Amino acid sequence: xxxxxxxxxxxxxxxxxxxxxxxxxxxxxxxxxxxxxxxxxxxxxxxxxxxxxxxxxxxxxxxxxxxxxxxxxxxxxxxxxxxxxxxxxxxxxxxxxxxxxxxxxxxxxxxxxxxxxxxxxxxxxxxxxxxxxxxxxxxxxxxxxxxxxxxxxxxxxxxxxxxxxxxxxxxxxxxxxxxxxxxxxxxxxxxxxxxxxxxxxxxxxxx
Ligand SMILES: *[C@@H]1O[C@H](CO)[C@@H](O)[C@H](O)[C@H]1NC(C)=O
Ligand SMILES: *[C@@H]1O[C@H](CO)[C@@H](O)[C@H](O)[C@H]1NC(C)=O
Numbered sequence: 556x557x558x559x560x561x562x563x564x565x566x567x568x569x570x571x572x573x574x575x576x577x578x579x580x581x582x583x584x585x586x587x588x589x590x591x592x593x594x595x596x597x598x599x600x601x602x603x604x605x606x607x608x609x610x611x612x613x614x615x616x617x618x619x620x621x622x623x624x625x626x627x628x629x630x631x632x633x634x635x636x637x638x639x640x641x642x643x644x645x646x647x648x649x650x651x652x653x654x655x656x657x658x659x660x661x662x663x664x665x666x667x668x669x670x671x672x673x674x675x676x677x678x679x680x681x682x683x684x685x686x687x688x689x690x691x692x693x694x695x696x697x698x699x700x701x702x703x704x705x706x707x708x709x710x711x712x713x714x715x716x717x718x719x720x721x722x723x724x725x726x727x728x729x730x731x732x733x734x735x736x737x738x739x740x741x742x743x744x745x746x747x748x749x750x751x752x753x754x755x756x757x758x759x760x761x762x
Contacts, residue, residue: 579721582687582709589701590733593744594725595752598711601759606708606720607686609758613647614639617662619758621655622747624666633675647676647690654743655750659757670743679703700730722755724748 579598599606609615613626628636629646636645651672656664676690691703704726711721726744728736 579709579711579719581723582685582707582721583705583723583725584687586703586705586727587729589727589729591737591741592725592727593741593748594723595745595748596721596723597752597756598713598719599722599756599759601720601762603686603708603710603720605759605762606722606755607683609755610706610708610722611641611688613641617660619660619754620751621652621658621660621754622751623649623651624656624660624671625650628678641678641681641688641690643678643681645678646693647678649674649676649690651747653740653747655747658750658754660754676704680705695730698730700728700732700736702726702728702733702736720759722752724752 579596581596609619613628616623616626625648627648628639628641629648630636631646633646633648635648636642649672650666651674652666652670653672654670656666675693677693678688679691680687680689682688686708687705688707689703689705692701695701704724706722706724708723709721711719713719726748
């Protein structure tokens with residue numbers, strides 16, 4: 556007699572197992588989910604080192620990044636550092652476009668002044684061994700608005716044995732103003748994270 560339960564599990568479990576094996580495990584830390592988050596991830600045909608270099612080469616952001624048009628490492632007095640390497644407890648002055656510019660962009664692509672945001676951030680984590688870095692909105696009490704953006708790059712081999720670099724980035728928003736930010740900027744931020752992920756892929760794959 557044919558076993559309906561076995562058939563059901565074959566039909567439903569096999570596709571699930573396939574979906575799981577093709578979905579890369581996350582290398583982002585587990586953090587409080589907050590009020591909302593903006594995130595994106597993408598598989599890139601390149602090495603983890605190549606993607607990490609693009610992610611942490613802030614001076615080159617204007618050449619390719621449709622979301623973050625400039626990201627400058629500064630000291631505590633907001634004076635730019637001569638080395639633009641990310642270092643914990645240094646500040647960042649970030650000039651971004653929310654929603655993002657239409658890709659592709661170059662250093663000469665004009666920004667839309669109506670969509671320009673300037674924020675000061677603190678570099679909270681630099682983990683080159685784990686290929687993870689994070690920065691957090693500076694100057695606003697966490698109870699009012701907190702926003703920490705983690706980015707990570709990891710190696711992934713798909714079910715066909717092809718090697719990829721897996722780029723992920725997520726910013727979690729919390730505090731009394733987070734739902735206001737979500738209603739004003741939530742959609743634009745989601746587009747912006749996606750645009751940066753796509754542009755990172757193009758940048759690395761075009762190298
Ligand atoms: C990845 O790029 C290499 C060239 O660097 C190419 O030979 C290969 O086919 C690409 N792989 C995929 C899956 O696109
Ligand atoms: C900035 O981040 C560093 C590293 O996590 C931390 O030690 C420092 O207290 C932070 N600074 C501020 C002003 O929040």
